[in-house]
Amino acid sequence: MCGIVGAIAKRNITPILIEGLRRLEYRGYDSAGIAVINGSGQITRTRAMGKVAELENALNKTANTGHLGIAHTRWATHGRPAERNAHPHIADQLALVHNGIIENHAQLRKQLIALGYTFTSDTDTEVIAHLLAEHHKTSENFLSAFRTTLNTLRGAFALGVIHEQEPDTLYCARMGSPLVIGIGSEEHFIASDPLAMLQTTDQFIYLDEGDHARLTLTSREIWNSSNQPTDYSITRYEHAAHSLDKGDYRHYMLKEIYEQPQAITDTLAGKLADDHVFTSILGPDAEQQLHQIENIHIVACGTSYHAGLVARYWIEEQAGIACQVEVASEYRYRTVSVPANTLLVTISQSGETADTLAALRYAKKQNYLGTLAICNVAGSSLVREAGWRLLTQAGPEIGVASTKAFTTQLVALLWLTTALAQAKQRAPEIINANIRALRNLPGLVEQVLQLEPGIEQLAQSFASKHHALFLGRGPHYPVAMEGALKLKEISYIHAEAYAAGELKHGPLALVDEDMPVVSVAPSDSLLEKLKSNLEEVRARGGQLINFACERAGLETSEGVTHIDMPWVYDSVSPIVYTLPLQLLSYHVALVKGTDVDKPRNLAKSVTVE
Ligand code: G6P
Secondary structure, three states: OOEEEEHHHOOOOHHHHHHHHHHHHHHHHEEEEEEOOOOOEEEEEEEEEEEHHHHHHHHHHHHOOOOOEEEEEEEOOOOOOHHHHHHHHEEEEEEEEEEEEEEEEEHHHHHHHHHOOOOOOOOOOHHHHHHHHHHHHHOHHHHHHHHHHHHHHOOOEEEEEOOOEEEEEEEEEEEEEOOOEEOOOOOOOOEOOOOHHHOOOOEEOOOOOOOOOEEOOOOOEEOOOOOOOOOOEEEOOOOOOOOOOOOOOOOOHHHHHHOOHHHHHHHHHHOOOOOEEEEHHHHHHHHHHHHOOEEEEEEOOOOHHHHHHHEEEEEEEEEOOOEEEEEHHHHHOOOOOOOOEEEEEEEEOOOHHHHHHHHHHHHOOOOOEEEEEEEEOOOOOHHHHEEEEOOOOOOOOOOOOOOOHHHHHHHHHHHHHHEEEEOOOOHHHHHHHHHHHHHHHHHHHHHOOOOOHHHHHHHHHEEEEEEEEEEEOOOHHHHHHHHHHHHHHHHHHHEEEHHHHHHHHHHHHOOOOEEEEEEEEOOOOOHHHHHHHHHHHHOOOEEEEEEEHHHHHOOOOOOOOEEOOOOOHHHHHHHHHHHHHHHHHHHHHHHHHHOOOOOOOOOOOOOOO
16 A cells, blocks of 8 residues: 655665655556755655566666665555656655555645646655645745645545655654654664664664654654654564565565464464463453453454454354454445444554454444454554554565464464463463463474475366355365465455355356365364265366365365365364465466466555545
8 A cells, every 4th residue: 555665874775765665566566756855955766667676677767866865665545556656755845655545635726726726746745745835835844744645635545745845854743644763873763664774774663653753864753643742652563573685585485385384383482271261461450350251343454354254263262252353444434333342453464454454443432342453563553543452473474465364363363262261260281281282283394385286287277267166164164265365366266155055046057167166174073064065066167176074075076176184173164264274365376377476456555545
């Protein structure tokens, strides 16, 4: 959802900004641009359509260097991807980068046109640039113009601004979209995500909603929305040790798939004892309050929503607590009925997804017992605003299609289920079995990753297909949903998931020899039911691909392919069965020749509505 970076330093900041953009490309890659104040004190701007590599090519032709600058990688919202819509936008003597959406842009544009301003782009962002120029005419200084402008804007935004009259100052603001300040030795940076600046610093200030700041080489002033100086703290970035390059892997997605055993191990670190789990890690009073929970509402988006759907099966069965799961974009706009003693759980890899964050803010005004964020980014808005936190330790996930973030969310949710079962004094066998299963999980995941060559071969049969069905039952139904989402995200094959029992109520009409049907078939209590559903597919000539436990007794025949999965404990089975589906979509995408890590039209972190 657009990535912004900015820097002020004694050294040339162009390479720092370009490296920052490369690291933020997961947020959007329609176009990119940079503006710096050059040696003569003037703003020079370079923009290019497409990925950051195109911007680099453009920069090779026109040197653009300086000590103060801002840069942007775009995910188009207002105005199609085009060079004239790429940021930075310039007005008068200033340049500006923006992430987010200005809701009152149409009205502001009209007012500015009436005042004689000419627009060169279709973006909502350009109104901010002209507004700043307009307010500067009547303000005592640029800071005051910046503040007046911020007060005029409605919507969600993070901004970075430079002005030729102040060649030693970088301005920034955060309102609804993430922004951090990075601190170097006599240098300052701004970025949508600390990842962008890890090459220069691991010291960050996470701005709060409504904050704005003025940065020079050696000074930083941060104010809140009432223009009062804020008490900020400097945080050391925790994932600094994680490698951010692809290493020997062809794609980030594959690297991240293979990082899952370690990510699961890291997520479980410090959370399990031999016969109980450490509930105090959730936050203040968690140990005392968990037993009061009678209902759970889970709210999330995309892949994180699928993790919530799996958890509902666990929480209701193992902890005996009623649980409902909803996509955040719906939840935030409806009247929610909140029974007494309900816990609100938000799940998000990034912790910055606009709808999920809005859902949490909405929930905080309701009658919830408490709020919990399950998140992969410790300093994110979601974590900072929720009452309790449960951090996954997947490390940075760069591939747009979520893999290790999903499985570690499931690990966290199974841990949460265990914590709730423990607080509710459910049978100790439940707790012990989950702890045992979680401890064995990384080894099992390693084992399943070895199935890759067989899955790679299987992927060839998808080369000419346009549609696919994914089937599962029980908690493996949301696993099938996640498998279908992965396939459509990165291979552009239309894929849908069904609870296998629903097949005969409509989708069976679609089944013929051109429709691959993927089934998730662990050896659980629903296996016999699933087998009947698979027979329904075979009888219509459908091509069946079964990810099935070797003990399931499914027979191979013409049109039926099996990938044999190891036997697993029931509770971790949804986690284990996710892996072959990730590998399948990865290899189908390779066969299709798509951009695996940056699929068209998508972005990793959706910080707009
Ligand atoms: C985007 C990403 C998905 C992700 C979803 C929610 O759509 O492409 O991979 O599942 O956002 O993101 P979150 O960071 O809240 O988990």
